[in-house]
Amino acid sequence: MLVKEIVEKLNLKVFSSKDGLDREVKGGYTSDLLSDVMGYSKEGQIWITLQTHKNIMAIATLKDLAAVILVKGFEPEADTLEAANSEGIPVLGSDLEAFELSGILFNTLK
Amino acid sequence: MIKADLHIHTVLSPCGDIEMTPAFIITKAKESGLGIIGITDHNSTLQCAEIKRIGEKEGVFVLCGAEVTTKEEVHVLAFVDGQENLEKLQDYLTEHLPKISNNVGFFGYQLVVNEKEEIIKEEEYLLISAIDQSIEQVESFVHSLGGIFIPAHIDKRQNSVLSQLGFLPHGLKIDALELTKHTNIDTFTSQNSYLKKYSIIKSSDAHFPGDFGDIYTNLNIDLPSFNAIKEALTNNTLQL
Numbered sequence: 001m002l003v004k005e006i007v008e009k010l011n012l013k014v015f016s017s018k019d020g021l022d023r024e025v026k027g028g029y030t031s032d033l034l035s036d037v038m039g040y041s042k043e044g045q046i047w048i049t050l051q052t053h054k055n056i057m058a059i060a061t062l063k064d065l066a067a068v069i070l071v072k073g074f075e076p077e078a079d080t081l082e083a084a085n086s087e088g089i090p091v092l093g094s095d096l097e098a099f100e101l102s103g104i105l106f107n108t109l110k
Numbered sequence: 111m112i113k114a115d116l117h118i119h120t121v122l123s124p125c126g127d128i129e130m131t132p133a134f135i136i137t138k139a140k141e142s143g144l145g146i147i148g149i150t151d152h153n154s155t156l157q158c159a160e161i162k163r164i165g166e167k168e169g170v171f172v173l174c175g176a177e178v179t180t181k182e183e184v185h186v187l188a189f190v191d192g193q194e195n196l197e198k199l200q201d202y203l204t205e206h207l208p209k210i211s212n213n214v215g216f217f218g219y220q221l222v223v224n225e226k227e228e229i230i231k232e233e234e235y236l237l238i239s240a241i242d243q244s245i246e247q248v249e250s251f252v253h254s255l256g257g258i259f260i261p262a263h264i265d266k267r268q269n270s271v272l273s274q275l276g277f278l279p280h281g282l283k284i285d286a287l288e289l290t291k292h293t294n295i296d297t298f299t300s301q302n303s304y305l306k307k308y309s310i311i312k313s314s315d316a317h318f319p320g321d322f323g324d325i326y327t328n329l330n331i332d333l334p335s336f337n338a339i340k341e342a343l344t345n346n347t348l349q350l
Contacts, residue, residue: 051275
């Protein structure tokens with residue numbers, strides 16, 4: 001499934017990098033510890049988190065993640081958006097909490 | 111060389127033992143040969159002035175500040191010079207700390223006490239919450255006051271800049287990094303070679319009377335002062 005299909009199905013807000021919406025999503029990973037995501041997420045996963053710091057984009061690039069979804073209506077910092085655009089990895093947003101969003105994403109990708 | 115332990119909690123921290131009073135901390139520091147101590151309660155500076163006052167009588171130099179929990183739940187040590195700057199730091203923390211009441215039975219007391227161990231104030235709001243400011247915002251505020259900014263216990267698996275943010279954010283201006291007593295500095299810097307250029311201190315992060323006295327960093331200074339300490343950190347004239 002592509003990022004843009006997930007955006008549509010989960011009704012997500014696209015904060016930045018429209019270029020990356022055609023990336024393929026191979027799974028999901030939910031965590032707020034960036035060290036954990038750096039260690040355990042896998043290429044092509046879509047990452048659900050409440051962290052908005054610019055380092056999320058560095059981790060997403062390093063691990064070649066499909067996109068990042070911010071939960072609970074959180075908005076990315078300005079430098080996070082800048083990094084998202086230059087790396088071509090979309091930062092998305094949802095008003096749902098991580099538990100709900102993970103459940104929906106899990107069922108969508110099943 | 112002066113022995114410095116820059117990370118000590120007091121009875122004001124909910125997790126700080128009831129015996130970590132100003133008079134006790136100074137007595138223990140003096141007995142242990144610590145010439146410089148940093149008072150770093152969670153998100154509050156309110157116990158510092160009294161400890162500094164006692165320290166001045168007893169010959170222990172007290173660095174005043176706090177262990178701030180940033181929005182990303184990273185713990186950082188922040189120190190400033192002089193009462194006026196300390197009040198500015200306190201106002202900043204008060205403004206940005208969420209108003210969540212402390213559950214004393216669960217978290218513990220948050221008390222400001224004097225030399226005679228009389229209770230001066232009981233802090234109402236839970237001090238171990240995260241403030242609503244990013245690590246960059248805290249750093250730039252502390253440095254706007256001419257302060258010292260040190261990411262705390264960066265080798266810990268929780269509440270450290272490395273656990274929360276994966277690596278040290280690019281462009282963050284730091285005066286030193288802190289390691290816990292459990293980690294060997296050479297092993298650590300060989301595994302994280304990009305951190306080699308920073309000065310690294312070891313502190314106790316003491317919450318209980320038995321936690322401190324034997325963990326310190328040697329600062330290559332003759333007379334302790336805020337500026338001498340800041341200079342020793344930034345010029346990396348330290349010995350572990």
